[in-house]
Amino acid sequence: MYSFVARNILRHGLPYPVLGCNQENIVKNCFFGKLNTDFVFKQKSNYLSCTKYFLRDAREINVEYQISRNFSTNKLLCKSNNRHESDDEYEEELEDPNYKELVRQTFKMSDVGHQVFVIQPYIKWGPSKRTNTTPKLQLDEAVALIKTLPEWNVVSTRLVSMMNFNKPKIFGKGNLEILSEIVTKNKAITAVFISLNMLSPQQHRALEEAFKVPVYDRYMIVIQIFKLHATTKAAKIQVAIGEIPYMWSWLKHDHEGMSDKMGGGATIGGPGESYIEIKKRLLQDKERKLKNELQRLKTQRELLRSRRQKLNIPTVAVVGYTNAGKTSLIKALTREETLEPKDVLFATLDVTVHGGILPSGLKVLFVDTVGFLSDIPTNLIQSFVATLEDAVQADVLIHIQDVSHPDLRAQNDHVIETLKSIKLPENLLENMITVGNKIDLISGPLPNLGTSIPVSATSGFGIEELKRKVEQKIIKATGQIFIKIRVPNGGSEYSWLFKEATVIQVTADEKDNQFAVLNTLISEANLNRFKHIFISSKVKRNKG
DSSP states (O other), rough: OHHHHHHHHHHHOOOOOOOTTHHHHHHIIIIIITTTOOOOOSOOOOHHHHHHHHHHHHHHHTTOOBBBBTOOGGGOOOOTTTTTHHHHHHHHTTTTTTHHHHHHHHHHSSSEEEEEEEEEEEEOTTTTSSSSOOOHHHHHHHHHHHHHSTTTEEEEEEEEEOOSSSTTTOOOOHHHHHHHHHHHHHHHOOOEEEEEEOHHHHHHHHHHHHHOOOOOOOOHHHHHHHHHOOOSSSHHHHHHHOOOHHHHHHEEEEEGGGGOOSSOOOOOOOOTTOHHHHHHHHHHHHHHHHHHHHHHHHHHHHHHHHHHHHTTTOOEEEEEEESSSSSHHHHHHHOOOTOOOSTTTTOOOOOOEEEEEEEESEEEEEEEOOOOOOSSOOOHHHHTTHHHHHHHHHEEEEEEEESSSSSSSHHHHHHHHHHHTTTHHHHHHHEEEEEEEEEGGGOEEEEETTTTTOOOTTTTTHHHHHHHHHHHHHHHHHTEEEEEEEEETTTTHHHHHHHSSSSEEEEEEOTTTEEEEEEEEEEHHHHHHIIIIIHHHHHHHOOO
């Protein structure tokens, strides 16, 4: 309503307000008086929202405006072209019915779930054949993805061997007839999931014409899982960014007849615009705004990392395949009771930081990250780069594996490939600690884990050994050293070391009990600071 009123005032060339000491009445008279609209400002938020929209639209058509210095709400309004929209306004944009309708159409969102026929195509031989997994294990993961969505159930599955995935209908004539017959005969099937990363729009339409039910690929299913678990603004931004490339791929192959498929719900556009033009405009506008928000998110994360670095507290990022137990491991390492691990795919979509203490008393920060998944396009991974940057900037990396999972090898390979793709520093990758989690779920002898540290995040087995390993890696990565320093008991040197270094042990000086010996872990930079503050200054004073 506010946006509609403000836009009409601007488009018809009506006067706009110069805000002064009586802003509320001026805005009310200007906005609503000219339109013969009777509206009472019952709440201050109504006035602010109305003014906010007016100023936003005024900027877009280069209307000049003024805000007096005593306007107490100016922090909510734009002061320059570099300002960022408020969180409330961003939420309103995400809830834009036109854009939501486009997303719903493209990703075939269902409010009532589906009874799904899961098809796992695989290359049976040749250079494209996957050798680090099996078709059955791939099918199992596809089934797990479907089961992650509420009200979605798997009613049938099928493995289909192929030479390649490049056919217009993915499958050859014989396989397509067999699959179509399965769908036709099983009336319970309401959707088909082709477990490939991304079907082309032509393949999608051909398959839906053959099966007569909605068809989904991995990109579509993963996006829906992401939307389900995205609860913070940061996560929602990154999921929305991930939707855009898929929607553009459909737009390129759209045609005018698509407008007939919109059905009920929101209506889009106005006279003179084709459906394709409307969709293109909406996507361009949304992509621009989302990229601006993503850049702001990256800037905020950089600021947070900078603040953490100033504290000189080492950072340990925990990465791994989805549902490998990252959150559970961090809970075991930090004993933070507020953490609530969940046994579902992509339970974590946000970066969270948790403080911990290592055996020597060294304080560290453990960073929880988004889980990885194979067979999804890089576009979807790139939307979470702002999240993964926290892993790139860490001092030490922990790669957690689910050693009870039958597809361990393929999952491990995918995580390593993804870490390399985000340009992880070589030294960070070389010094990475590999953890074999969930050993409590293995019956019989443990598999050969190589250099991996076997742990159970739930029972606590191996956690102390892991802490010692993390400490060794941090000391090496950060250039810290162990040193014994003799200082006056309770003096300024004593206090400084407890604040700026890690004091592992304090013992009384055998020769003079007014002094103490501090067994200390300290960075080279802080050691030089200590020498400059307490040793060099004393020498200068003595010379004086």
